Amino acid sequence: MNKLTKEEVRHVAHLARIKVTDEEIEKYQIDLGKLLEDVDKINDIEVETDELLVTPVDQEAILRNDQETRSVNFDEIKKNVPAVTGNFVEVPVMIGE
Numbered sequence: 001m002n003k004l005t006k007e008e009v010r011h012v013a014h015l016a017r018i019k020v021t022d023e024e025i026e027k028y029q030i031d032l033g034k035l036l037e038d039v040d041k042i043n044d045i046e047v048e049t050d051e052l053l054v055t056p057v058d059q060e061a062i063l064r065n066d067q068e069t070r071s072v073n074f075d076e077i078k079k080n081v082p083a084v085t086g087n088f089v090e091v092p093v094m095i096g097e
Helices: 006-015 022-044 074-078
Strands: none
């Protein structure tokens, strides 16, 4: 098992901007070590080719032609909104929620 040092755990906690107690550091030494062992298993996979696999399906992108359509008139939009100021539709404040 790959056990991290306490300083390494503190460094990871600092990067993640979390506070950890001494008891948590000891727990994370083991847990993060196990996680790193699992990630290291990727290196054990035998690869038959060096080619980069972007997608397992060979499919071309199907693009549509641009078509001009009728825009919605702002006067029509104003009929369906609760509040308008000038040329703007008022919406509830969402900051802080």
